[in-house]
Amino acid sequence: MAITDHVDFNGFMEGVKRRNPYQPEFVQAVQEVAEDIFDFMEDKEEYHAQQILRRISEPDRVVSFRVCWEDDAGNIRVQRGWRVQNNNAIGPYKGGIRFHPSVTESVLKFLAFEQTFKNALTGLPMGGGKGGSNFNPKGKSVREIMRFCQSFMTELYRHIGADVDVPAGDIGVGGREIGFMFGQYKRITNQFTGVLTGKGLEYGGSLIRPEATGYGAVYFLAEMLATRDDGLVGKTAVVSGSGNVATHAAEKITQLGGKVVTLSDSGGFIHDPDGITQEKIDWVKAHKTHRRGRIQDYCEEFENASFHPGKTPWGVPCDVALPCATQNELLGEDARTLVANGCMAVSEGANMPTDLDGVHVFKAARLLYAPGKAANAGGVAVSGLEMSQNSERRAWKEEELQQMLKDIMAGIHERCMTYGRQDGGYCDYVKGANIAGFKKVADAMLAFGVV
Secondary structure: OOOOOOOOHHHHHHHHHHHOOOOHHHHHHHHHHHHHHHHHHOOOHHHHHOOHHHHHOOOOEEEEEEEEEEOOOOOEEEEEEEEEEEEOOOOOEEEEEEEOOOOOHHHHHHHHHHHHHHHHHHOOOOEEEEEEEOOOOOOOOHHHHHHHHHHHHHHHHHHOEOOOEEEEOEOOEOHHHHHHHHHHHHHHHOOOOOOOOOOOHHHOOOOOHHHHHHHHHHHHHHHHHHOOOOOOOOOEEEEOOOOHHHHHHHHHHHHOOOEEEEEEEOOEEEEOOOOOOHHHHHHHHHHHHOOOOOHHHHHHHOOOOEEEEOOOHHHOOOOEEEOOOOOOOEOHHHHHHHHHOOOOEEEOOOOOOEOHHHHHHHHHOOOEEEOHHHHOOHHHHHHHHHHHHHHHOOOOOHHHHHHHHHHHHHHHHHHHHHHHEOHHHOEOHHHHHHHHHHHHHHHHHHHHOOO
């Protein structure tokens, strides 16, 4: 078959599945993008001739390595680490590092693939990558976490750099872990460069980076509601998660006049019909970050709240929903429940939190539905701004960064509208995000030839 012959969608996906056995998350991520891209590419011969979608769906490289460390009892422990460098057509690889027992090569490949399009949507010069380990920081002492981070970076350092690959934090990796890894990188290389983002303000970090992902998801939600001459004032919001993204999303919703009634963790969710106010959000932040507590403890602190063990919050009636926990947390049946309960908008704070069935339900119902690659791009956008500040040896003021974040999210919304507008005024944000992100990366790849 000549390379200019067109492979149909089913044939393409069969090839992806065959090349990536036992990697369901990665296959799901590719399928979700390919469903929209195939129609867009139909009359664009150069994309077919140069096998652009096939090339984007094959990471530039997947680095796997052993991480040995010593626990406090003197036992030698062994974990596995990865860095997936998916595509650097428009800039250095950029994406977080995740420490969690659920981390696999499939999960990191899906995240790096999604990151490629997310970063393209920001308008900043960043490629897509992701990394992590199956290390579980829960229950570990600070010194154990430090030793693991140092050992992890001892292997990773040779594959990253300010103009090569710039990791950041993700699940299980916050400012503390970034500090340990940056210190080890600096120690090994004898260089002080912007090789990591999410750093402390004392050594090159950026203001509003912790808030950026959650705030950005709400800014995008507000942009969607504005297309219907509506806003967040008086809206009831259901939020999943209780970490950095979820608490800052709840904070911004509250600031814009909405009422958040749920938060969750792996043990279940809490429902507070009185609303999770700023005072309560501050308590959750302190409880989860400093005391490493469980969300169910909220109910002992605030009356009228109830805890629902082993469940997700999607059955609670709401106007808007923000899944901010992890991938595939919102399933098709959950999506049907949200639609039946009158939910009008969903903005994803996590990466691919809705499964394919749920995505199809939201699209069929013509909800205002923002996929993670668009809605949660605020975090990596401010990481990109941190990279710029590091390069210039300067720090921007918080007001400047807040405005830049709003402008970037508004720009992403406009790019999604450009390719996602449908008859009757509806916007398919999934299609718009996929095509806008793909087109930027694909056109850069065309410019480079076959490399």
